[in-house]
Amino acid sequence: xxxxxxxxxxxxxxLLGESVVVLGQIPVSGGVAGMLLMTAWLLQRGCLNPDxxxxxxxxxxxxxxxxxxxxxxxxxxxxxxxxxxxxVGVALIAGTLLSVLTTFWLMCRFMPRNGDQDx
Amino acid sequence: xxxxxxxLRDHLLASPLLAITVTLAAYLAGMRIFERLGRPGWCPAVLxxxxxxxxxxxxxxxxxxxxxxxxxxxxxxxxxATVALGIPLYQQRHHIQALWKPILLSLPPAAMLASLYSxxxxxxLGARPDVxxxxxxxxxxxxxxxxxxxxxxxxVALMMGGLLITGVMTTLTVGPLxxxxxxxxxRIIGFVLGVNGHAIGTVRAFELGSTAGAFASLGMSLTGILxxxxxxxxxxxxxx
Numbered sequence: 001x002x003x004x005x006x007x008x009x010x011x012x013x014x015l016l017g018e019s020v021v022v023l024g025q026i027p028v029s030g031g032v033a034g035m036l037l038m039t040a041w042l043l044q045r046g047c048l049n050p051d052x053x054x055x056x057x058x059x060x061x062x063x064x065x066x067x068x069x070x071x072x073x074x075x076x077x078x079x080x081x082x083x084x085x086x087x088v089g090v091a092l093i094a095g096t097l098l099s100v101l102t103t104f105w106l107m108c109r110f111m112p113r114n115g116d117q118d119x
Numbered sequence: 120x121x122x123x124x125x126x127l128r129d130h131l132l133a134s135p136l137l138a139i140t141v142t143l144a145a146y147l148a149g150m151r152i153f154e155r156l157g158r159p160g161w162c163p164a165v166l167x168x169x170x171x172x173x174x175x176x177x178x179x180x181x182x183x184x185x186x187x188x189x190x191x192x193x194x195x196x197x198x199x200a201t202v203a204l205g206i207p208l209y210q211q212r213h214h215i216q217a218l219w220k221p222i223l224l225s226l227p228p229a230a231m232l233a234s235l236y237s238x239x240x241x242x243x244l245g246a247r248p249d250v251x252x253x254x255x256x257x258x259x260x261x262x263x264x265x266x267x268x269x270x271x272x273x274x275v276a277l278m279m280g281g282l283l284i285t286g287v288m289t290t291l292t293v294g295p296l297x298x299x300x301x302x303x304x305x306r307i308i309g310f311v312l313g314v315n316g317h318a319i320g321t322v323r324a325f326e327l328g329s330t331a332g333a334f335a336s337l338g339m340s341l342t343g344i345l346x347x348x349x350x351x352x353x354x355x356x357x358x359x
Binding site: 011062066067069072080092096097101108 | 142165168183187205233241269285292347
């Protein structure tokens with residue numbers, strides 16, 4: 001039952017995250033808060049509980065399927081955003097080109113040069 | 120005869136099982152087609168699968184709203200899956216410890232600009248506020264981006280489309296741009312793929328090698344967290 005025990009841990013941290021977000025009125029989703037709490041807890045403990053690893057690996061692998069209902073929506077919104085598509089296209093294509101260039105520039109500027117390219 | 124078929128369809132639609140079955144079947148079939156096509160970089164596997172769902176819905180005469188109500192049960196798992204993203208982040212801690220300085224200096228501006236460029240371009244071209252809210256998390260991994268878009272008042276469907284185009288654009292441009300700039304360091308190339316191209320970029324980075332993949336998943340997680348923390352605040356300050 002390691003997967004079930006691990007899933008219970010994940011749900012526990014998710015509910016904890018939801019509670020922190022609601023009580024603290026923080027504009028972050030409960031999932032992100034739960035993830036940060038989980039990471040902080042693991043860092044503080046210094047070791048990974050095998051139950052949590054057993055539950056999180058399959059969940060992460062099926063992420064693409066879990067987001068699919070949202071992706072399907074893309075085919076049904078063409079009319080909802082009539083007249084907006086030029087702005088959307090330019091923002092996505094030019095915006096991504098600019099941000100890729102900026103990230104390259106920033107990383108080259110700050111990354112220390114060393115030779116441990118182990119691939 | 121047709122009446123019985125319609126009755127059966129209504130009966131099956133009353134529970135989320137049909138929507139979940141369609142999603143699962145389309146996902147597995149989509150992955151298969153994607154492999155058969157030779158894993159094309161310009162067409163993410165999830166888009167092939169989504170196209171199959173849309174086609175099935177049209178053939179079965181199911182509206183998107185009916186489908187979404189059922190599939191919402193599947194998306195409920197996104198909550199624990201988002202929490203689970205903390206585990207790979209924890210496993211990357213030695214990279215963060217070794218390179219915290221370049222990461223701290225380059226990641227926050229890179230993640231913020233990835234969002235700002237597209238919002239600014241959309242604003243200049245007269246986009247509606249809900250369109251800008253849907254474009255803002257375009258470089259964030261989908262489970263986190265869904266939460267951000269809902270908070271900003273954007274459309275999840277439009278955001279998903281933006282996410283796919285951004286991921287594809289990133290994987291297509293990073294290689295040629297790296298060659299043009301003379302960059303060969305797999306840490307930098309991986310990081311750029313993860314920060315800008317979220318999960319789609321990270322998959323591409325793992326094809327380039329394990330170092331590039333590790334840095335891509337690190338860049339993806341940190342961009343997601345940082346954007347989730349800062350974007351809603353920035354939105355409030357801008358009064359959008």
